[in-house]
Amino acid sequence: MRIPRNLALRLATAAVGVPLLLLLIWAGGWPFAIVAGLITLGGTIEFAHAWLMPTRPYREVARLGPFLLGPAIVVAGVHADERFLIAGALLAALFLGAGYSRTNAFGPRKPLRVMGWAIIYPGIIFSTIVLTRDLDQGREWVLLTVLTTFTIDTGAYFTGSLLGRHKLWPAISPRKTWEGAVGGVCGGVLAVGVLSPWMDLGLAVGAIVGLGVGLGVAAQAGDLLESWMKR
Structure with missing residues (x-):
């Protein structure tokens, strides 16, 4: 019986990714925090692409440049200092405030809104996971x-x-x-x-x-x- 392509891809991804992810969770520390940050970076790129330019190539998302690194830095940083989470929340508030303002003084508003929500959605979620890993149990x-x-x-x-x-x-x-x-x-x-x-x-x-x-x-x-x- 032929295995559907979608199922074959899921199985291949699980066979490689799941053991590696479980090993990193077990190890904890900076290796887990850094990989969580990299996963967040990928999620931020996907998030920005889906909202801003779903019909355009992914490489065009790169024009956002350093903004894409914000959520990833917040996620990796909370392992060293929980105040990175507060900084991320303030950064998200700054982006959202500018993005939903009635003036165009900050430039195009939609990219600012997207980056604000990107910090909250991929960023804060993965930050919580990193912080949870550092707790007892x-x-x-x-x-x-x-x-x-x-x-x-x-x-x-x-x-x-x-x-x-x-x-x-x-x-x-x-x-x-x-x-x-x-x-x-x-x-x-x-x-x-x-x-x-x-x-x-x-x-x-x-x-x-x-x-x-x-x-x-x-x-x-x-x-x-x-x-x-x-x-």
């Missing part, structure tokens, strides 16, 4: 989040492929279905239910279900947001 919590997210994505993909009939939001993401979304949420609950006792996180049953459902909804909402940005 932070390694376990980050591993739980990452592995659960992988399980959610896998559950949604296979459930949607096999059982998907009812479109979730066809105008935004034509391939996503309600069945796939439910499969992803169930995968999230299952993953948290298996990993939490194994990692000795001390979660009650209600907390396991709530966290699994919450991560399942959040992960898929993030996918929909990304799809919306590209349209």
Whole structure:
């Protein structure tokens, strides 16, 4: 049986990327912070491309130059000093204030808005992950989040492929279905239910279900947001 190209790409990426990512999370410290910063840089480029020039080549995003490095520096820097997170929030506020102002004195406003939201979306999210890794049992919590997210994505993909009939939001993401979304949420609950006792996180049953459902909804909402940005 021929493996679909999309599935083959997912499997190849997982085979290479997942063990490396888990190793970096386990190691922590600067290696993890720097790689998190590089991932954030890639996310910022994708974010800016999706909002500013989705029909143009990615290389044209490079004209934003140093602005693309802002979220990545914030993410890597919080490992050394938590005040980088405050600096990132202030930088985002500066960009958003200029981007949503009624004057053109700051130049084109849309790029400023995009960079402000890029610091909040990829930047603050990954900063939180780096800060969490530095806490007691932070390694376990980050591993739980990452592995659960992988399980959610896998559950949604296979459930949607096999059982998907009812479109979730066809105008935004034509391939996503309600069945796939439910499969992803169930995968999230299952993953948290298996990993939490194994990692000795001390979660009650209600907390396991709530966290699994919450991560399942959040992960898929993030996918929909990304799809919306590209349209």
